[in-house]
Amino acid sequence: MSAEEKLRWYAALDDVPPPRMLAEDVLVTARRKVRNRRIRLAATAGLATALVLIGVAVAVPRLDASPVPTHPSPSVVPSTPSPTAPPLHCRAEALPEPGGLTPAQRMARAIDPSGRYIVGTYASGPDTVGLLMWTDGDLRQPAAAKVFAATAVNSRGVVIGKAPDRDGYKHAAVFRDGKVSLLPRPAGTMYSSALAINTHGDIVGTVSGNDLPKYGGSTEDLPILWPATGGYVLLQTGQDDLWPHTAAAIGDDGVILGTVLRSGGGFTISLPYRWNADRTGALLPLPRPLTTKSAGVAAMAGQWAAGSAGDLPRAQAPSPAPSLDVHFGTPQAHVRWNLATGAFEELGIFSPYGVSATGAMIGADDPYARTPAVWRGGTVTPLPLLDPGRSFMVYGGVSADGTTAFGTMMPPVSTTSGDPKGPYDMVRWRC
Template sequence: MTVDEQRIAALLQSASVPEPRVDVARAISDGRRRRRRRRTAGVAAVTALAGLGVVGAVGLGGAVRPPAPHPPSVVAAPTAVTSTAAGASPVTCAASWLPQPIGGPIAVANGVDPTGRYIVGDIGTGAEDGRVVLWADGEATVLPPGARHAAAVNARGDVVGTGGNGVGWVYRAGKLRFLTTPPGYHAVLVQAVNGRGDIVGTARGARESHQAVLWSADRPQDYRLVGRPGSAATAVTEDGSVVGAIGDLPYRWTPGGTAVALAVPDGFPRASVEAARGGWAVGMVPGERQDDAVRMLPVRWDLTTGAVSLLPFPGIRGVSGTGEVLADDGAPLLVAPDGTSRRLPGRPEVRADEAGTYSANGISDDAMTVVGAVYEKKAYRPLVWRCQR
């Protein structure tokens, strides 16, 4: 069985999952992506997973991301950050709290739609009681109890995810509906949704069989299997292209269903795709072995040209439609395709010596909205960063 087959099998076990979609050691996804809480198994390597649907939080089959500190180390962030790429206007970012409509010491924003308007996250105690929260225009809505472990939100405000029983769901126009599990499979893992309502994920069956699936938010009882058995889907772009893997190799499926292999960096045997936006995708490749695990290294694909490049930082949380990578090197960092970067700030009302550990989990298409959380005083609080030129 290949490493990616082991990964899908582990992630789609119909076991209970930890709650919520955060690394409880550092207020994160992965996620997962995203996504990313990692699927219905609650798999953990060095990183503790937060539930279903996170993209990129761990590698399976003995491959893990760089270890996260536990308990969280203090990262003092500046109160304002301004950066200027060559020939571009300065970008200034500021952090602010998201309202918490219900109580709970673990409250994290996990994802944001491409426009930056809709934000989705979880609030709970970490004991399988988490509730999904949708923020829009400064208001917070708690989704029905049947909606658990949100994976993504689109520009229409559609939220998708997977319950602890391995059943996918979509919350649209104030109504919760459940996705069909394809015959021959007993569980699904929902990963992403685009603006037109295409939902993607992976179905799992007996003897660790699995295949990528495409649903419609408008018609959640309809589905289409993507690729061949052994495929997995982790993202869908606005034009309907599905991104994922076949075995150990990364793939993209065109809206018409044609499979296109993505390049693997020279010298590496395999790669996984964790997230995609616009003409860009990000993922991981196995680096050097450390003790009994493999250190995973982040990569970025230009889906237009097919070029792939290794990224010079420890971890990734997502990618914008402009190709800016949301990176994790101890504090949230945005890195553009030309190599310029900008650090996200802390909150202005907090002294530097009291600053908590910040984690960013989702990014808008223009890279001007980022969402996440801060860990301080033994609790997580949800944050949004708004940037402007």
Template sequence: MTTLDDQRIAELLRSAPVPEPRVDVGRAIRDGRRRRQRRRVGGIAVVSVLAGLGVVGAVQLTGAAGGPAPTTPALADSPAGTRSTAPVAPVTCEASWLPQPIDGSVAVANGVDPTGRYIVGDIGTGREDGRVVRWTDGRAGVLPAGARHAAAVNADGVVVGTNGDGTGWVYRDGKLRLLATPPGYHAVLVHAVNGRGDIAGTASGAGDSHHAVLWSVDRPQAYRLVGRPGSTATGITEDGTVVGAMGQLPYRWTPQGRGAALAVPDGYPRASVDSAHGEWAIGMVPGGQQGGAVQMLPVRWNLTTGAVSLLPFPGAAGIAGNGDLLVGDGAPLVVAPDGTSRRLPGRPEVRATEAGTYTANGISDDGLTVVGAVYENQVYRPLVWRCHR
């Protein structure tokens, strides 16, 4: 990116316009999440999970191929996040393949742990036959067949996810264990795990009923309900702060369980929170109609200051603990909180005319490891970008 590009992005981050909502906001948020989840795994279907759950606010925000405050009332809106005036060291990045231990035309890296050591993804044909793969320092291992649709991995290599029938699971030290489904609910959707071993997700029941849930890696058959009925949990930070929704409002809960609504950009009565790392969270608000569909607009919160910003990008695939934003569609871009940016490169052995479509789905806490896939010749192949200062 040029200096002028960086200046333009920084200005847009400070003062992006917020159009008036002209749609059914609640329905748009639900539909948008379902579309994002179908795209997240690059064609490995998880529609059956969502259809069985019917959970509002239960889908992570991630990229696509081609084209989550203290216990106070809702925080005041602010057009700008925290800005840094310190000089930024140059960053260089290289893309490389992740090995594929099994065959499959749809092989996608979906998540990375905060340190960048562990990566998780799925390999299959895109017809509900995907197997979960965990890469450790670049070495691939296939999880047991009872694990499907990985959602996240922590710095200890613990992987969590949800099978197609709405059963949550945790994989630790070579053993796969199922998560308890709270009484009165028929399914769960797991989203995140932190370094303390807290697992965050949402339970779903009859009539679109749902409740945020926390499990423990050490005791997967134990659980704690978060907030009131109608809550969802879509992310958890390393200190145990949970983000999600209460009804149609974006919400956060402290590690002690005290909750409060997050700010919503001016002109929008609702927003969703999709994930959180460090003091940062990202989510969506519904914009106007485009091509007969509602355009979902990305937003970012600073959980320390309470500031919320509408982002001038087509989508946000992830947020790093240092605030780096991952824009993942087509040609992935990493944007720092101060607006400076870097475009992730293609693979060095591929000519520009054969670059394919890149998908970036996860970013480490320091912003220096990004994972995803490239789509070309009707095949998805998993990639990792390693960056250095």
């Protein structure tokens, strides 16, 4: 199976893509073939700067807000590298498995901030995915969520994901109090996805559709907030050159992280963006200006966030083994942001999948092998495996206190192995 075929298989699995780090970092070459990032825009493309939708609450930045820079500012001083911490010792244990399924039919996908809940999916048919939920290690398969693809869970056990509407199209949904409910969406929405939820039950994600507002002539995704109190809010930037794109994380303080699009020189790229609780916003700083390579947010907890920052500088990028040349492009650069101070820290070749409120991260210590590791205080410590033959991390996350993490592992990617259809190991680490 080629890298492009693997990417297509992931996308078709349940309409919920694998982590940003996998889709855009590991299979970057395939993505560039499948979705050309260099989108030429017509010079006369119109730009919608206001939304007038009946019954839709629209977030508009304050008029007195500071201007948002058109570049991720390289003038922001990076934070001082963290002092080296002693290696972190963790133990691996297998998550209980559902009966009657093969190792290729189930996977873990997300963990809540408390570490009590881990959610995942199981394949009950060729095109049917149901909810798996571990509570303090005990597994259940809710009967009401037999057709539900989980993406995240909060510390109250509320799960978000996707479920079919009456016509069979999958849309953003929530599993709460033993029931699956579709989230409201603007008229004309063809696609919707719930990506993150905070303790209060506020949810963020994306919507798209031909009848929704277009920016620069594009029908790209739009970021959306579903407040716990009901309804929805389409997020904006208030700037003609920054188009709202995705909302990927939300804190208990109401801060939302996601991406915006910017066009120039024949390229359209995504850049990491922060919406404050009052819906003012700004780009997150990056180590260097980007013109052709995209960046984005992968995870957020407390005052910490982590994500991608374009390609690694050539001098820092390792080369893949000869057998992996067909699967990988240039590795992405990654950073950890301190949302309280605005400082950032470059992570070298470490690729974060999840971040804790203490700043520790779970991720991959090798951009090609994708073996699991923990980053803490500047020290990267490999995580133990249940099976050395399943060492490639597909999904991963960590609790807010950094003591519990999980990973879904598959065989390493090569020209003859690494089939994305599994088999998978579902691992929980105690640190």
